[in-house]
Amino acid sequence: MLHTYQPSGEGVAPDSGGRVMIIDDEESVRAVLVRMVARLGFSVCEADDGPAGLAALGEAEGDLVALLVDMTMPHMSGVDVARAALAMRPGLPVVLMSGHPSESLVRDHGLAGQVRFLQKPFTYTMVRDLLCRGA
Numbered sequence: 252m253l254h255t256y257q258p259s260g261e262g263v264a265p266d267s268g269g270r271v272m273i274i275d276d277e278e279s280v281r282a283v284l285v286r287m288v289a290r291l292g293f294s295v296c297e298a299d300d301g302p303a304g305l306a307a308l309g310e311a312e313g314d315l316v317a318l319l320v321d322m323t324m325p326h327m328s329g330v331d332v333a334r335a336a337l338a339m340r341p342g343l344p345v346v347l348m349s350g351h352p353s354e355s356l357v358r359d360h361g362l363a364g365q366v367r368f369l370q371k372p373f374t375y376t377m378v379r380d381l382l383c384r385g386a
Contacts, residue, residue, distance in 0.1 A: 269316035271382065272296045274304035274332060275348070276324040280371070284319065287378045301327030305335050315343065317382060319369065322349040333366050346381060348373070 271293045275281040281297050288295050293316065298304035301324060308318070318336050322329035333345045350371040369381060 268292065268314075270294045270296060270311070270314050271317045271319065272298070272304060272308060272311070272315060273319045274298045274301060274324070274329075275319075275321040276300055277321070280321070284373075284378065287375050288319075288382065290375070291379055291382055293382065300324055301329070301332040301335075304332060305339070308336055308339060315340070317344040317346060319346045319348060322347050322351070337366075 271288045273281055273284050273288065273295060274297070275284065276299055278299070281299070285295050285297055296307055296311070298307055301320070304318075304320065305327075308315070318333075320329045320332045320336075324332075329347050329349075333347055336343060336345055345366040346369050347366050348369045348371055367381065369377065
């Protein structure tokens with residue numbers, strides 16, 4: 252399932268522009284993250300699994316500024332989604348999200364230096380710092 256949301260205009264960076272794609276199979280986590288990112292002034296696309304997200308990424312215009320993807324999902328892992336996304340769009344800022352407590356997960360999968368990491372549970376401030384100071 253893919254949805255697109257426009258920014259709410261209430262954020263600390265309402266003119267930041269661009270679009271952020273969020274891929275997470277947990278609807279409640281995705282919904283919270285969509286609200287946070289929209290509040291920051293970005294439009295948001297969301298998908299509930301890797302294949303749907305990658306299909307949307309392939310069709311997306313050039314205004315995508317970041318991809319946030321959960322590491323553990325059915326059908327396709329976040330690591331596989333990140334690799335495929337980087338192959339499609341080299342240089343796209345990709346952020347892997349996980350409740351597991353270590354960035355070593357990124358390193359262990361050979362993605363150090365290519366992706367960033369966001370620890371779950373995250374706060375609005377963490378998301379703001381990540382997106383507004385460069386994913």
